[in-house]
Amino acid sequence: xxxxxxxxxxxxxxxxxxxxxTQLAYDNARFKNRKTCxxxxxxxxxxxxxxxxxxxxxMIEKTISDALLDQNIxxxxxxxxxxxxxxxxxxxxxxxSKYANSIEDEKEKIMxxxxxxxxxxxxxxxxxxxxxxxxxxxxxxAMAASDYxxxxxxxxxxxxxxxxxxxxxxxxxxxxxxxxLQIIGIxxxxxxxxxxxxxxxxxxxxxxYGSNVFSTIVKFQKRLKRYxxxxxxxxxxxxxxxxxxxxxxxxxxxxxxxxxxxRRTFLEKEE
Numbered sequence: 001x002x003x004x005x006x007x008x009x010x011x012x013x014x015x016x017x018x019x020x021x022t023q024l025a026y027d028n029a030r031f032k033n034r035k036t037c038x039x040x041x042x043x044x045x046x047x048x049x050x051x052x053x054x055x056x057x058x059m060i061e062k063t064i065s066d067a068l069l070d071q072n073i074x075x076x077x078x079x080x081x082x083x084x085x086x087x088x089x090x091x092x093x094x095x096x097s098k099y100a101n102s103i104e105d106e107k108e109k110i111m112x113x114x115x116x117x118x119x120x121x122x123x124x125x126x127x128x129x130x131x132x133x134x135x136x137x138x139x140x141x142a143m144a145a146s147d148y149x150x151x152x153x154x155x156x157x158x159x160x161x162x163x164x165x166x167x168x169x170x171x172x173x174x175x176x177x178x179x180x181l182q183i184i185g186i187x188x189x190x191x192x193x194x195x196x197x198x199x200x201x202x203x204x205x206x207x208x209y210g211s212n213v214f215s216t217i218v219k220f221q222k223r224l225k226r227y228x229x230x231x232x233x234x235x236x237x238x239x240x241x242x243x244x245x246x247x248x249x250x251x252x253x254x255x256x257x258x259x260x261x262x263r264r265t266f267l268e269k270e271e
Contacts, residue, residue, distance in 0.1 A: 003037070003124040004264070005117070006184070007142040008150045011169070012162030013133040016189035018046045019224060020152040021130040023253040026054065026232045029083035031254050032261075034125035037077065039064065039117065040089035041096070041138050047130040048088040053231030055080035064116075065092040068099065073116050085124075100137035107177060113141035133162070135169060143173050148184035148264070153205070155190045155198035160205060167209075184263050187256060189218040216255040223249040 008021040025038040040047040041064060052060060060078050064087050067073040078086045103109045113129075120127060131142045143149065151166055153159040163186060174181055186209055190198050206213050218224075223245045227233070234250055235243035 003121040003127045004148070005121075005127045005129065005146045006148050006150055006260075007129045007131060007139075007146040008152060009131045009133070009139065009142065009166055010151055010153055010159065010162045011133055011135060011139075011165045012153070012159045015133075015152055015154045015156075015159040015162065016187070016218065017133065017152045018042075018050070018130055019228060020150065020187050020189075020218070020253075021128050022047050022050045022054075022232060023224070023227070023250070024150070024257060025051075025126075025128045026081075026084060027250055027253045028126055028128075028257055029081065030234070031250070032257055033083065035083050035123070037085045037087065037120060037124045037127045039087040039127060039129045041093065041113065041142060042089055042130055042132045043091050043094040043096075044132070045089045045091070048086065048090070050228055050231060051080050051084075051086045052078075052088070054233070055086075056231070060086075060088045063088040063090045063093070065090055065095075067116060068093075068096065068112075071116070074119050077120070087120075097137045100141070109137070110140040110144040110173075110177060114145035117145055135165075139169070140173065143170060143181055144177065144179055146181055148182055148260075150185055150187060150260075151183065152187040152189060155188060155195075155201040157201065160201055163205070164208075182267060183212055184260055184267070185214045185256070186212050187214055187216075187218060191220060193217075193219045214256055214259050216252060216259060218252050218256075221245075221249050221252075 010017050025036050028034050029036040062076040067076040080086050100109050129142045132138050153163045192198050234246045
């Protein structure tokens, strides 16, 4: 087992990036039955908060800050639910940039996270990394540690500009440091499916990036908003049926995971 590593990013905040990362990780573990770990490297720790609520965990003692300090990430893994673990983050990790910039060699500076994650790669099928929405040492390290990137954006001009910057910056990183990193897909999160402007921006994204835009669109759902506040769950009734609103929310990301799997299979055959 060698984990496939995905970074979920965008250079614009508040665009569904963390929601996409946590939902994909949860549904990958539950419905794809793949052993999954989410690594949170955003000092705001929003992904950590969501998954802690998901696992009904009140206190996480060890985070990636401790892993960096002790150079032992295996002691900093928190179990959430079946097949899903978390390497949590906290505000102490804001010092990561200072630590990275203390390293003179540019290639070594971006390989910190990759080396830190190495012991986990034999323990999981998939690792998802949630990053801050910035051009920084965090993003550099996430890109260097990943096989694929997933870009999440909302159908607004500012968010779409974040996609363009992210794609351009990834191309720069791949060329400069000879990274084996590919974009596996762009997730469009529509704020208002009935709004003409949202539809125009979605069509512009498809025109510019073609099949890189997932055919599955994440449309606004109150249940997804609730998961951010209460943690992710899926109610199953005694008759074996799922709650329809839960299933509808999860099914979107199951379909995206299906697309990821198909694209990954295609890309691996091309190598």
